[in-house]
Amino acid sequence: MILKILQEPHKILRETAQEIKPEEIKSKGLQDLLKDMSQTLAAIDIGVGLAAPQVGKPLRIFLVSEEALAAKRDKRQTQKNWKHLVFINPEITRRSREKELLSEGCLSADKLYGRIERAKRVVVQAYNEEGKKFRRSASGLFAQVIQHETDHLNGILFIDKAKNLKRLDEKAENGADEN
Numbered sequence: 001m002i003l004k005i006l007q008e009p010h011k012i013l014r015e016t017a018q019e020i021k022p023e024e025i026k027s028k029g030l031q032d033l034l035k036d037m038s039q040t041l042a043a044i045d046i047g048v049g050l051a052a053p054q055v056g057k058p059l060r061i062f063l064v065s066e067e068a069l070a071a072k073r074d075k076r077q078t079q080k081n082w083k084h085l086v087f088i089n090p091e092i093t094r095r096s097r098e099k100e101l102l103s104e105g106c107l108s109a110d111k112l113y114g115r116i117e118r119a120k121r122v123v124v125q126a127y128n129e130e131g132k133k134f135r136r137s138a139s140g141l142f143a144q145v146i147q148h149e150t151d152h153l154n155g156i157l158f159i160d161k162a163k164n165l166k167r168l169d170e171k172a173e174n175g176a177d178e179n
């Protein structure tokens with residue numbers, strides 16, 4: 001089922017999302033939500049990440065498309081069936097001191113883009129959809145998306161921190177990804 005994406009200023013987007021009990025991960029309710037979130041993300045061409053609060057569920061869950069790991073970003077035109085990585089109760093345990101100013105957008109802030117400072121590399125730990133704890137390091141777009149989605153779980157939107165916010169009708173002008 002494709003879920004509706006909430007738009008700013010919806011109040012759920014501003015809540016601190018709740019942790020999931022690890023034993024609930026395999027429950028039907030949670031597995032159905034993961035499936036619906038994945039279908040929703042797959043249905044959006046420009047989306048590379050989706051957090052549960054964006055679909056009205058204030059829970060500490062987000063998905064990142066493996067598209068964010070693809071080395072060549074121009075491949076996105078041809079490949080559609082990206083896998084989605086599931087992060088439940090994610091925690092960024094390390095952020096590089098080195099930062100980058102990056103272009104960013106958000107599915108919950110339609111057509112707004114801006115420049116935002118993000119750590120170049122992060123280490124994140126979380127549970128996956130099978131309830132297994134994992135840790136991975138990320139750089140580039142993948143690291144950016146993880147930071148963006150983690151902010152969603154804390155009620156923070158990129159527009160709170162971005163510089164040069166602009167409303168664009170043509171996403172092609174900017175080339176930013178939405179999360």
Ligand SMILES: [Zn+2]
Nearest residue numbers: 106107108179
């Ligand atoms: Zn977002």
